[in-house]
Amino acid sequence: MPGTRLGGKVAIITGGGGGIGSAAGRIFCAEGARVALLDRDPAVVEAAATGIRDGVPGAQVIGLVADVGEEAAAQVAVDAVLREFGGVDVLVNNVGIRRYEAVADAPWAAWDDILRVNLLSFVSMTRAALPALRRSGRGSIVNVSSTGAVFGRKGMAAYDASKAAVLALTRTMAFEEAEHGIRVNAICPGYTRTPFHEARMGPAAVDALVPPCVLQRWGRPEELAFPVLWLASDEASYVTAATLMVDGGFPAEGGGTAVRSAV
Known part of the structure; x- marks a missing residue:
């Protein structure tokens, strides 16, 4: 029997062809939402949409190709969703790229690329979707950040800086959009077993x-997608400006875990 936690809602999920994004799309559809998956890779996003249609009876899902780090492309994508579904109630900013370089070593072009995708795409999609989210009167934006935004580590300077900026952006947008009925929250995933990590490391190394x-284990994409579902739903109607750590309790040693939710 299909769920109803997102019944009647329209959701846009960027990075929708990847692990967390496609898992969220599947769960959202199973809970009654109409979903648009956005990704830069046509084959990946279409495979994700097809998999959802095959696995969720009656799923209403479309796959759109867009580089949402470009403001014009974000607007084109949102306009396509409005033509297809007539509105937007939920925006999940999930797209991200990474480089493994220290501050001293990362070329300037790498900073440009990562900030454009990991931060400015969140801005471009939010700006494009805001009129529809405001009309909804019950809009929800969920920004996918990272534990790297909270805990220091070596060799991930540009990525971690971009994800920390996402948390600041989340809080600012929550204050700005509350009067329009829009809630804005973030999650910080920990180690998540996505196709990206399996392709980069190999399944045996991940194991x-x-x-x-x-x-002491990897999270599954759906274990990250369910907290996103909750924040997107009316069940979280009194939650905004929050950062939810979904990390399996990271780190296990060296000072304990971060605050699970901060307003």
Whole structure:
């Protein structure tokens, strides 16, 4: 029996062809939402949309190709969603790229690329979707950040800086949009077993790595998608400007875990 936690809502999910994005799309559809998945890779986003249609009876899902780090492309994508579904109630900013370089080593072009995709795409999509989200009167924006936004580490300067900026952006947007009935929250995923990590490391290496968190295992994409579902739904109607750590209790040693939710 299909769920109704997002019944009647229209959701846009960027990075919708990837692990967390496609898992969120599947769960959103199963809970009654009409969903638009956005991704830069045509084959990946269409495969994700097809998989959802095959796995969720009656799923209303479309796949759109867009580089939402470009403001004009974000507007084109939102306009396409409005033509297809007539509105927008939920925006999940999930797209992201990464580089493994220290501040001293990362070329300037890498900073440009990462900030454009990991931060400015959140701005471009939010700006494009805001008129529809305001009309909804019950809009929800969920920004996917990272534990790297909170905990220091070596060799991920541009990525971690972009994800920390997402948390500041989340709080600012929550204050700005509350009068329009829009809630804005963020999640910080920990070690998540996505196709990206399996392709980069190989399945055997992923199996062998025990994440340094209390639960001592990788999270599954759906385990990240369910908190996104809750924040997107009316169940979280009194939650805004919050950062939710979804990390298995990271780090397991060296000072304990971060505050799970901060307003």
